[in-house]
Amino acid sequence: MKYSIVKNDYPESLDLANQLTEQLTSDQAWVVDDENPDYVFVIGGDGTFLKAVKQFNHLLAQIKFYPIKKGGIGFYTNRNLFDPKELKTNLNLNECQINKYPLLEVKIDEKTFFVINELKVLNDVVPQQFSIFVNDEKLENFKGTGVVFATPSGSTGYLKSINGAIIYPTSQELFEMQEVAPVSTVLFHTINAPIIFSHEETIRLTQINSLKVNDALTVVGDARIIATTFATIEVKISAIKLKIITTNKINRAALLKDIFVGN
Template identity: 35%
Template sequence: MKYNVIHRGDDISIQLMHRFHELIRQYGLIHEEASPDIVLSIGGDGTLLHAFHQYKDQLDHIAFTGIHTGRLGFYADWKPDEVELLAQLMGESANQNDLRAVKYPLVEIQITTAQGIETELALNEFTLKGVDATLVAQLHINDELLETFRGDGICISTPSGSTAYNKSLGGAIVHPSLDAIQIAEIASINNRVFRTLGSPILLPKHHHCDIYPRANQNILLSLDHLYMQRNDIISIRSLVAAGKKVKFARFRPFPFWSRVREAFIGYDMV
């Protein structure tokens, strides 16, 4: 089995990387950057997002796992002082050919311009915002007009990304076993001209959302940690990515709601 390590670049993460290389060597795993079977992220959630986008074209055979060295690592199951246990369990799983993984849905983004259609994937969320003015756009669900939006922007999140920016917008936390995407407004303006629902919307995997911005608007798009400014967008379609999911290696149980509690509430109970 082949593995690679993506780290944040700070001293702690670099030291952990070297330590992991030493520990995993005894189990016969091969260090391979181009096409690994397991990618270990050492850092925070941003580090794992970098790893995901680096290997997004190889999701069919790659599983991710993470050591959390930042303040909040929602995707990371492991703490720095557990690197020896992680290496042991990973090595044993590899030698027994028993790699267990959970699969989380992704959001697919189809950006239509006069030049054609660009397709992207996001693990956490996709957002669009106005740059020099408020965003004005029509929002269609399954090819039917739902509302005309005006405000700071719109966020489309995956279930695993529902605990990120979506949560700060008042969106619901969604279990990642559900094949769905969530639409959340970013500071919408409601008056007699522009009316929106004013609440997040969940779409199942067989539904899609189309956003038609006002022509020639300067728009800031984000795909997880990646940003781009555009003024050539005709429409943007968002839907659950068909046939593509991200895999996270599970070397021990870590239930989703335990992860939520640890990330946002903590263990101290009154």
């Protein structure tokens, strides 16, 4: 079995990575491979997890991620405790629990990306204008700062902060779209409400006006800029699922309470 380790820069994460490496190298069945791994161990919080998803974006169909909590708040890592002695048990496919998370498949003109949290199409300098289509049927012409798309697991992030809905069942093939600061006058208005779509819908954004070079358009997928211009963007639920190994059963209500409500 081939593996790679992605960690944050905390000293305790380095210590844990050394323990993990020692455990894995003692078993001849494990071989380090940072180019084409079967398993990726992620030591850190959600930021480190997103870094790992970015690094292996082209291999998501084959990889199983094993996040280990060593960082800040983490929806993907908060319930994953690590004990080197239990590693072999936790990676036994007949015994371990593997959660599968929906991914957004994003096509920007001719390039394709996979997003686990959210896709943001924003311009804070000038209002951008594009048409929004649902399965080739026009929904509206949009004018404003932009739109955000999120998966169920990503709906508790940026989308929540702009009054989007939290999608509770993380295993469902659902995704959400929310407008950001749309122009609203008696002459121009949009739906301006969260819309939840299923795997049967593909959303297409098509530019109405050409953007100038100095415009501040950014297309951001999982906290990284993936484009600064586009003619067309298509967003849908991918057939590929992100596979995450967990040592404890994920309790969505407990995660939401721990992070947003408290005791």
